[in-house]
Amino acid sequence: MSAMLLNKEKWPEFVGKLAGKNLWVPRADGDVISFAPAAEGEAPDLEYSNSRVPPKQAVFPQTETLFRFKVEGEDLEVPQIEDQIVLLGVRPCDARAMTIIDKLFSWDENDPYYLKRREMVTMIGLACTEPGLNCFCTSVGGSPASTDGLDLLIVDLGENYLLEAVTEKGEAVLKDTADLLDETTDDPIQQKEKIIKEAEQKIKRSVDPEGVPEGLPRLWEDPLWQRVSASCLGCGTCTFLCPTCHCFDIQDETEGFESRRCRTWDSCMFEEYTLHTSGHNPRATRRERTRNRINHKYSYYVDKFDVIACVGCGRCINLCPVNIDIVNILGQVKEAL
C-alpha cells in the first residue's frame, strides 16, 4: 500500500475533495467534540484528543428505523442504505472498536443494517500523538497508530500530514486527491515511527489483561463487585459512550397513521434492561450490572469472539460522574485473582 505527503496548507482543499460524499468530520462545540456531517467548506481542525460520542454512531446510529408501516397495514417498508459515508479523523481505538463489534453483528446471523453501513463507510484515521489522560489502548491490543479497521491513516508530522493507505478504499482516496499530494521519502516514515514511539510512551495508564478472561468467573462472588459499584448511579454514560458497546432496544412508535419499528442504543447499566415483565430481574442491583459489564467486555466476549471488547479509549473513565474507573477495577480484579 502506498504513502503520500499532504502539506497542511492544502488541508482544506483535501477535505473539499472528500466532501462530494457523505462526509462526517469531528467538530468542536465548546470543549465537546462530535462527529457530524460536514458543512459546506468545513475543514475540521485535527487538534483534538477524541470525540465525546464515538464515531460508531455513523454506522450504528443511536436510533434507527428497522422498517416503517401504516397503522392497521401489513406491508413493511425497509429503509435502503445506499449512501457512501466517509469518516474523517477517526482515532485508531475507535476504528479498532468497529472491527470488534463487526464480529457481533456478523456472527450466526448477519445484521443487515450495520453491515451495510460498514460496507459503505471509508474510515480515515488520525494517529494519536498526544494521548489523553486515561488512554490505555496499548494494554488491550491497540496502539496510537493502529490501522485495524482503517482505510487510510493520517499522521501529523508538523508541517505535513503523512497519509498511509491501508486498504483499496484508502488507495482510492489517495488517487482522488493525487494532485494535492507529494511523494514521500524514507525520512517522513522514520519521523512517524519516532512520533508514534513517543506517543506510546506518553500513555500513562495500563492494565494487564493476562489471565483476566479465564479468571473473572472465579471472582463471581468476590466483594470487589460491591466495592467498585457502590457509587454507581446507573446513568449508563459508560456504555453509551463506549465504542464497543452495541446493545440495543427495539420499540414501535406511531405518529398519526405512520408507524415504525426502531432500535435505539440501550445500556446493561439500566435496571429495565433485563427486567422481566413478571417483576423478576436477573440483574437486580448495580453490583450485578457492573459485574456483567466488566465480565462481558473482558471475559464473555473473549470466549465468544476471541477479542477483548474494550479498546482503552478512556471515555468511560473520563465521563463517569462518580469517577468509576475501569483501569482501577481491572487492577482490583488482578489483585483478587
Add this chain to the structure above:
Amino acid sequence: MITNDNPYIPYNATVEDTWYETGGERAIKTFKVVLDDEAVRKDWNHRPGQCAMIGVLGVGESMISISCSPTEGEFLRFSVMRMGKVTQALHQLETGDKMTVRGPYGNSFPLDEWQGKHILTIGGGIGQAPMRPIVEYVKANYGDYGGLTMIYGARTSGDLCFKGEFEDMAQDDELSCHLTIDVEEEDWDHNVGFVPSMLMDLNPSPENTIAITCGPPIMIRFVLENLKKLGFEDAQIYTTLENRMKCGVGKCGRCNAGGMYVCKDGPVFNYATLKEIPEAFA
C-alpha cells in the same frame, strides 16, 4: 431452513383459533396460528423447545415458546400469559386477526439423542408450554422412546393449561400422566401437593431416563434437588430458560446468562452445563 436476509423482518400470520387456558388477571390464552405466506409455511421447521418472536405491529414483540410439536401439523401454537404491553395486545386478538412471527429461535431438546430412553417431563404453571411439544413429539413417535411420564402442576385446577387434552391422555396406555394442584378442591380427583413432592412420591427410576423441567424458578430449584435425591445424574436433566429478549438473534445483548446468550445458546440447557453458568438461576 427459512432464508431471510433481514432477521428483524417478521412474517405475517393469521390466528386460526384461540381460546383461554386460564382466567383471571394473568390469564393464559392459546393462539393457533398459520403463517400467511405459503412458501414460508412450507419452509418453517421448528423443533420442540424452540421459541418465536410474536407480536403486534405498532405495539412490539415478545419471545414466546412454541407450544406445539411439528408433528401436529402446519401451524404454530403459542400460550401467552397476559403480563405486559405486548401480551395485552396479543390477548386482544381473536380468530382471523393478524399477528407477526419471527423465528424459530434457539436450540431445541435433543429428541434424537433421547431415542430409546424414558422421557419424564415435569412442568409447573405456564412452564408446561415448552413441555407440551416434547409430550406431543414423543406421542407421535412412541416406538422410538422407552416411555413417557408427564408430571404437571399448578396452584389450582383453574391454573392448569391444556386441560382439554388431559382426558385423552388418561386413555393413552403409553403415557403416564400425573396432575397436581397446590391446595385441595372439590371434584378434583388427582393429586394435591407441590410438583417437587409429587415427583418424590412417584419415585421414578433414573435408569435410562431423561428428565426435563420447566416452571417457576422456585419449583425448578426443588425439582432439581429432588431429581438428584432420586439418583439422576446432571447430564440426564434438562431445563429451558427465559430472559428478556429484543432481537432473538444474539445481537441486542440482554438475554445473556453469564457468557451464554439464551436466545442462541439456549433456551434449552443440560443441567451439567447450566450449573457452571453463574447467572443461570439468578
